[in-house]
Amino acid sequence: MTDQDWLRQLRVEIIAAWAIAKKDMLIYYLKPNIIVSGMLFPLFMFLAFAVGRPGEPSVLIPGLIAITILFSASSIEPVSIPIERRMKTFDRLISAPVSLHAVVLGESMSGFLYSIGIASVPFLAGLIIFGTPILQIAPLVIGVLLTSFCFATMGTLFASYPTESPGDIMSMLNVVRLPLIFISGIFIPIDQIPGIAQYATYFSPLTYGNDLIHAAYSGTTSFSPAVDIMMLLVFILIFQFAANRLYKKFNE
Amino acid sequence: MNAIEVSHLTKHFGRLVALNDITFSVKEGETFGFLGPNGAGKTTTIRILTGITVPTGGDAQLFGRDIVKDTIAARRTMGIVHETSNIYTDLTAWQNLMFTAQLYDVQKALREKRGRELLELFGLWERKDDKTNGYSKGMKRRLTIAMGLINDPRLIFLDEPTSGLDVQSNLIIRDVIRDLNAKGVTVFLTTHNIEEANLTCDRVAIINRGMIAAIDSPEKLKGTIQSVQSVEVALDPVPAHAEEGLRGIATVSEVRKLGDKFRLITEDPPTVIDGVMAYAKAQKARVISVNTYGPSLEDVFIRLTGLDVRTKGVRTVD
Known part of the structure; x- marks a missing residue:
C-alpha cells in the first residue's frame, strides 16, 4: 500500500467512523434504557452516597462529573450493539469496506460525545448554581475528554460479547462499573482506602480521570497530571485493541 | 477474470x-x-x-x-x-x-x-x-x-x-x-x-x-435426470380413489395431487398418456387437459440433496 493509498484509506475510515457515530446519535441517544443507565443511574448513585455527608461543592462536583462520565460514556454501545445484532444491522457495519478499528472507533465516538453532553450538566450546575470555582481549566478539559473516550471504548469492549440482549452486557458491565466508584477516590480519598483495595485503585481508569478533574477544582492531584494522562491513554489503547480483537474473534 | x-x-x-x-x-x-x-x-x-x-x-x-x-x-x-x-x-x-x-x-x-x-x-x-x-x-x-x-x-x-x-x-x-x-x-x-x-x-x-x-x-x-418427467392431467368428474387408480398406470412412479390436477411422474410420458385415456374411459370421466413436463430444477434439487420435501408438505428450501 502506497502512502497515498494509506492516507485515502485513513480518510475513508474516519468518515465511516463519524457516520457510525452520527447514526448512533440519531437512533440511540433518547432510548429510554440509555437515559436510565446513562443519566438517571449516576445521578441517583451520587445522591445516595453524597447527600447528608459533609462536603463542599468543590469536592462533590468533580466526583459527580466523574461518575456521570463513567456511566454515560459506557452506556451507549452495550445497548446499541446488541440491538443491532438482533436487527442484523451490525452485519452491515462489519461487512463494510472499513477496518474493525473504524467500527470500534465510531461506536466509541457516540458514547464519547453523549458523555460530554451529559457531563456538562453537573459542570454547569456547579458553575451556575453553586458558583464552584474552577482553578485550572486544562486538567478539566483533558480529564473530561480522555475519561469520556476511555469509558466509551470500555463500553464498546464489553459490547463485543456476542449477545442480542443489552441486559446481558449491562449486567457484566455493572460488575465492573460499580466497584470502580469505590476504589477510585471519588467518595473515599485514595490514601484512606483500606488495605489491598488501595492497590486496586491503580488499575482503575476512573482513578486517573477523577484525579485530573479533581485537580481542576482543588488544584492538587494524587498523581501528577502527566501520569493521569498517560494512564488514561494506556487504558484507551488497551480497550481499543482488545475490542478489535474480540469483535474479530466472535465474528469468526 | x-x-x-x-x-x-x-x-x-x-x-x-x-x-x-x-x-x-x-x-x-x-x-x-x-x-x-x-x-x-x-x-x-x-x-x-x-x-x-x-x-x-x-x-x-x-x-x-x-x-x-x-x-x-x-x-x-x-x-x-x-x-x-x-x-x-x-x-x-x-x-x-x-x-x-x-x-x-x-x-x-x-x-x-x-x-x-x-x-x-x-x-x-x-x-x-x-x-x-x-x-x-x-x-x-x-x-x-x-x-x-x-x-x-x-x-x-x-x-x-x-x-x-x-x-x-x-x-x-x-x-x-x-x-x-x-x-x-x-x-x-x-x-x-x-x-x-x-x-x-x-x-x-x-x-x-x-x-x-x-x-x-x-x-x-x-437434463441429468430425464427419469423425472411428468404428465399433468385434469379429469372431470374426478373419479373416487383417482390417485390410487392413476398410480396403477404402467411406468408411473409417483402421483402428486396439485389442486384439481394430478401430476404423474414417469420416464415414459407417451405410455402414461395412453394409460390415462384408458383409465378415464373406464371411469366414465372426460380428460379436460393433458400436459407433459420435463424435470424441474426442483426435481434436480431434491434428487441431489436427498430431500423428499413434498412428503412433508414443504416445497421450499433454505
Whole structure:
C-alpha cells in the first residue's frame, strides 16, 4: 500500500467512523434504557452516597462529573450493539469496506460525545448554581475528554460479547462499573482506602480521570497530571485493541 | 477474470464441518444461483465471501483480490443484501441510504444522485423522508436492495431477495436483477424459490452438507435426470380413489395431487398418456387437459440433496 493509498484509506475510515457515530446519535441517544443507565443511574448513585455527608461543592462536583462520565460514556454501545445484532444491522457495519478499528472507533465516538453532553450538566450546575470555582481549566478539559473516550471504548469492549440482549452486557458491565466508584477516590480519598483495595485503585481508569478533574477544582492531584494522562491513554489503547480483537474473534 | 474464485474452501466450527473443500467460480457478469437446504453451508459461504468470517482452509478471491488478505479492497467491489432486511427502522429511507453510502465512501454529490435514482427505481421516493418502521415488508426489502446498490457494485450478493414478498415487490426486484445482469453486474443469488433460480440464473450450484453437489446451467442440470418427467392431467368428474387408480398406470412412479390436477411422474410420458385415456374411459370421466413436463430444477434439487420435501408438505428450501 502506497502512502497515498494509506492516507485515502485513513480518510475513508474516519468518515465511516463519524457516520457510525452520527447514526448512533440519531437512533440511540433518547432510548429510554440509555437515559436510565446513562443519566438517571449516576445521578441517583451520587445522591445516595453524597447527600447528608459533609462536603463542599468543590469536592462533590468533580466526583459527580466523574461518575456521570463513567456511566454515560459506557452506556451507549452495550445497548446499541446488541440491538443491532438482533436487527442484523451490525452485519452491515462489519461487512463494510472499513477496518474493525473504524467500527470500534465510531461506536466509541457516540458514547464519547453523549458523555460530554451529559457531563456538562453537573459542570454547569456547579458553575451556575453553586458558583464552584474552577482553578485550572486544562486538567478539566483533558480529564473530561480522555475519561469520556476511555469509558466509551470500555463500553464498546464489553459490547463485543456476542449477545442480542443489552441486559446481558449491562449486567457484566455493572460488575465492573460499580466497584470502580469505590476504589477510585471519588467518595473515599485514595490514601484512606483500606488495605489491598488501595492497590486496586491503580488499575482503575476512573482513578486517573477523577484525579485530573479533581485537580481542576482543588488544584492538587494524587498523581501528577502527566501520569493521569498517560494512564488514561494506556487504558484507551488497551480497550481499543482488545475490542478489535474480540469483535474479530466472535465474528469468526 | 472471474468475479468469484473459490478454491478448496473449508470451514470448521469446532467439530462441525460447515464447508468441506468446496471449489467453484463465478464469471463476471453472470447471475449465479446458490441453492441448498437449511444448514447446507450457504450462509457460511456468503459470510466468508463477504469477509465477515474467516475460512479454516482454502481461499476465495473476488476480482483477483483475496478476501482474507485484502478484505477491504475486495469489499469495495461488492454490494451485500443480507437475508434479513437489515435497515435502521428509526431512520428514514434517505438516512439509511446516505449512511450506507458513507460507509462505502461514495462522495456526497454522487450518493445523493444515486440515492434519488435508486429510491425512484424501487418506488420509494415519495416516502423517502418517512421513518422506515412504518414501511411494509416489501418496502423494507426494496430499501435493503437499494442500500446494497448505492456503491454501484461490480458484484452483488443477494441473500433470499424475494422471500415472502408481495407481488409488486417481487416483480420490481426481479426486474432489477435482470437490469443488473444486462449492465454486466455479477449477481450471486441464494433463494428459497427454485423456480426463481431457474428463471433468473445463468448457472446454479447446489450445496448439500457443506459440499457442492452439482454446478451447471439449470437446463443442463435438468437434463441429468430425464427419469423425472411428468404428465399433468385434469379429469372431470374426478373419479373416487383417482390417485390410487392413476398410480396403477404402467411406468408411473409417483402421483402428486396439485389442486384439481394430478401430476404423474414417469420416464415414459407417451405410455402414461395412453394409460390415462384408458383409465378415464373406464371411469366414465372426460380428460379436460393433458400436459407433459420435463424435470424441474426442483426435481434436480431434491434428487441431489436427498430431500423428499413434498412428503412433508414443504416445497421450499433454505
